[in-house]
Amino acid sequence: MLRSLDFTDANGSYRFRLPRGQFDVDAALDVVRPIVADVAHRGEVAIKEYSERFDGVIPEAVRVPATELKKAADELAPELAEAFAESIRRRREVATELEVDTNPAPALLADGARVGLRNVPVARVGLYVPGGLAPLASSVIMNVVPAQVAGVPSIAIASPPQREFGGLPHPSILALCHLLGVDEVYAVGGAQAIAMFAYGVEGLCETVSLITGPGNIYVVAAKRLVRGVVGIDSEAGPTEIAIVADDTANPAFVAADLISQAEHDPMAASVLITASSALADAVRAELERQVADAPHAERIRTALGGEQSAVVLVRDLDQAIDVADAYAAEHLEIQTADAEQVAARIRNAGAIFVGAYSPVSLGDYSAGSTHVLPTAGAGAHSSGLTVRSFVRTVHVINYDEAALMQIADGVERFALAEDLPGHAAAVTVRRRS
Template sequence: MLRTLDLTGVDGAYRTLLPRGSFDVEAAVAVVHPIVADVADRGAEALLEYSEKFDHVVPPSLRVGAADLRKAADELDPQLREAFLESIRRRREVAGALELDPDPGPAILADGASVGLRNIPVERVGLYVPGGLAPLASSVIMNVVPAQVAGVTSIAVASPPQREFGGLPHPSILAVCALLGVEEVYAVGGAQAIAMFAHGVEGLCDPVSLITGPGNIYVVAAKRLVRGLVGIDSEAGPTEIAVVADDTADPAFVAADLISQAEHDPMAASVLITDSTALTEKVVAEVERQVVGQLHEERIRTALTGRQSAVVLVRDLDQAVAVADAYAAEHLEIQTADARAVAARIRNAGAIFVGGYSPVSLGDYSAGSTHVLPTAGCACHSSGLSVRSFMRTVHVIDYSQAGLMDLADGIERFAQAENLPGHAAAVTVRRPR
């Protein structure tokens, strides 16, 4: 099912050779532009029309009521409730311990000259949670928890209305919102949800400063369209996994992990990077065996046979590391004899999963790490969603007259050299008279 791409005789320039699906955001921008403009112009009336058109249901209320949130939490299966709460606990603990930068003391540069740094949370954020092919309750946790740890005081969540649930978002999504104490929840999906967050809808939803969360290509296009009016986390494409494995890896583990990402989306990418032809044969056979009878078998087969998925054959682990860095996977698993040592050599990945017992599914739900990660090779320059994503860094400059005068001559010369005499004058006027 998986094609094989042989790179054993290639040195360098891997990025252009590696499998990658097409994701034409610009084409989608043309589709969503009138939607975003319409929501900005007509507000709730437009939202209701697009709900009927795209979600095939008109919500009883665009904002989900507190009673519906409580009901969803109260009706949760007790064991599922415990799973949600443990995921929340671990994500909050990791966010607080590793991602929350305390305000450092100021840098004292000279007498009367200091520069401090403050980390200030964004005031209001809009968090989008997909509800199409899979109702991603886990994405509620991955977006809300770091925002709360950062200290964001106003959090709004939007997720598509579901016809089978009377126009409300999926009950699991509502239940997790309730468990997290999020009370502002909207039954709005797609590009129109992004437009609602960015422009606000009078009498319904105030505009936000930052929009985060994954979505389909139209959600991504809408985020691109409103970027600048608001901040966005990223333009996330279809999910992807790369597995670096040698002949010590368990073929059943590798196959299951490739399948796990393929079931997300027909455009999902599953890539195995290995120097072992024997492992390749076993994994391909395992994939075929495991995929039969899967709930989403057709979707999985489409993803695994697509241009974005492949087995990449390399000479050795050194080349495997170089290929993995060139691919810059959203999720990168290392299943080798010395997985920790190999993982330590990786520079480009959204998240690294070390060893045979750290599958991507662990990170998707309960590892404590984030699962909102850069895709499409963007892990070479971007990071996953974290507490820092919801904070702004502000320098605080505090100089006395003496501290400024120590630098006055240099600043005036600098300003004159840039042909900005007004800048120089703003210093000169402060000289002792």
């Protein structure tokens, strides 16, 4: 089911030899460009037309009434309501304890020369929650909680309307919005939702400053198209997992975790990196056994058999770490002896799951960490969605006259060296006659 890539004789240059799915955002731009332009021009009328075309339903109200949010929350099964509440609690605690940017005291560079730093939350965010193959209600928590902890005063959510729920988003999504105190919810999906947030729709939805949240290739293309009009969190591609494992790993655990990501999407990537051919064989046997009974077996087999998934055979643990860093997985599991020490050597990943009892599924829901993570190797340079994603950093410069005069000569010389005499003059005019 999983193809093999033999890296045992390779040295470096792993990045472009590792399995990757094809995710052509540029091609999708041609599809979403007219949608985004149409929503920007015709607003709610266009949104409803695209809802009928792509979602097969026209919502009675594009903005979901607060009564529907409360109804969805009231109708939750008690056990599910408890799971939602615990996931919210853990995500909020991690966000509050580990992710909040404080406002440090200003740096005193000389007498009367201070530079401070203020962290200011964005004024308004639009959060997108997918509703395709899997309605990701958990993404409500992962987007809303850090935005709230950051102090964002205005939060709006969009999720596709569902025919089976009368044109409303999935009830779990609505219930979580109510539990989190978000009452601005729109039954809008795809590129039209991104356009609505970016350009606003008169009488319906105000424009936002930042759009966050995962989505399919058309959502990603729309985010690329409106980037610059508004901020975006990232251009996330299909989900992916890499597992660094040795012969101490439990093959059933490894197989189950590879399947858990393959279940998301036929384009999802599942990669096992190991120096143990015996483990690789045992994992393949477990995959066959477990996939046979899986409800989404066809989707899983497509993902595991795709070019984006593989067993990567390496010489030893040192090479496994190098390969994992080159891959920079969205989710990286370490299932080895001394897993904590191995994890400490990893530089590139969206999130690292340490040991046999820290599966990615835990992070998807209730670990307290974020599950909105960089994909397609972006873990080498980008971070997941946290409180910091919703905060802007503003320097505050406060020099008195004496402090400016102390450095005035240097500023004037620097400005003249760049042939910007007006810059120099702005200092010179402040010199006492």
